[in-house]
Amino acid sequence: MMTELEALKSRHSVRQYKEDAVPEESIKILQDEIAKINKEQNLNFQLVVNDPNTFTNFLAHYGNFTGVRNYIAIIGKKDRDVDVGYYTEKLVLLIQSLGMNSCICASSFSKSKALVTVGKDERFYLGVCFGYGVKQGVDHKNKPVETLFEVESGEAPEWFKKGVEAALMAPTALNQQKFKITLKENGKCRAISKFGPCSKMDLGIVMYNFEVGAGKENVIWE
Numbered sequence: 001m002m003t004e005l006e007a008l009k010s011r012h013s014v015r016q017y018k019e020d021a022v023p024e025e026s027i028k029i030l031q032d033e034i035a036k037i038n039k040e041q042n043l044n045f046q047l048v049v050n051d052p053n054t055f056t057n058f059l060a061h062y063g064n065f066t067g068v069r070n071y072i073a074i075i076g077k078k079d080r081d082v083d084v085g086y087y088t089e090k091l092v093l094l095i096q097s098l099g100m101n102s103c104i105c106a107s108s109f110s111k112s113k114a115l116v117t118v119g120k121d122e123r124f125y126l127g128v129c130f131g132y133g134v135k136q137g138v139d140h141k142n143k144p145v146e147t148l149f150e151v152e153s154g155e156a157p158e159w160f161k162k163g164v165e166a167a168l169m170a171p172t173a174l175n176q177q178k179f180k181i182t183l184k185e186n187g188k189c190r191a192i193s194k195f196g197p198c199s200k201m202d203l204g205i206v207m208y209n210f211e212v213g214a215g216k217e218n219v220i221w222e
């Protein structure tokens with residue numbers, strides 16, 4: 001199994017999938033991680049295998065999704081956007097490290113067709129489709145680094161530079177990259193999201209990647 005950092009570097013959104021079934025062992029690993037996240041974070045993520053009908057509405061067709069049969073429904077109480085993003089990315093990197101591909105989706109699937117249960121006080125945030133991609137995807141474009149990251153004083157330490165490199169590779173909705181990470185004078189990091197669709201979920205995703213690149217032990221969020 002590849003490391004989490006290797007998974008992060010090789011991950012791209014993939015929208016076309018082969019017919020190959022996902023092995024039982026991989027499903028079990030994902031189920032166990034989802035159960036752990038749900039318990040520790042009080043979320044309600046649900047994994048669905050072998051449902052060909054949820055990513056095939058016209059939007060999915062429009063977005064050119066084919067062969068999707070497996071997905072994780074990202075469900076939880078309201079106002080958990082940043083946590084939801086953070087733990088979604090953790091799962092996306094686990095999927096990649098198991099040799100599979102994925103795509104986080106806010107709109108390219110039918111939430112009403114998904115074989116899941118959403119409580120009255122809950123929100124269906126995202127769907128993460130996964131499986132064996134026809135291709136591995138491509139690098140996305142990045143905004144100028146200086147618009148996304150800032151160091152309040154002095155030179156950026158090596159760990160911060162590695163965090164920047166990993167955060168730049170994070171998936172964001174419409175590749176909008178509406179975030180800013182600042183290394184403060186006191187050594188703590190500040191992460192903020194700007195206005196945009198899903199930008200708070202994006203922020204959680206970016207923070208997860210930043211920690212993987214920088215080393216969790218170096219990052220103290222303010």
Ligand SMILES: Cc1cc2nc3c(=O)[nH]c(=O)nc-3n(C[C@H](O)[C@H](O)[C@H](O)COP(=O)(O)O)c2cc1C
Nearest residue numbers: 012013104105106107108140171172173174175198
């Ligand atoms: C919160 C979120 C929602 C997304 N929703 C969709 C979607 O509805 N349809 C889609 O095709 N891609 C969706 N994406 C994938 C992004 O378009 C993709 O991550 C971005 O273009 C960067 O490309 P990359 O993931 O290959 O690095 C979403 C990504 C995120 C993080």
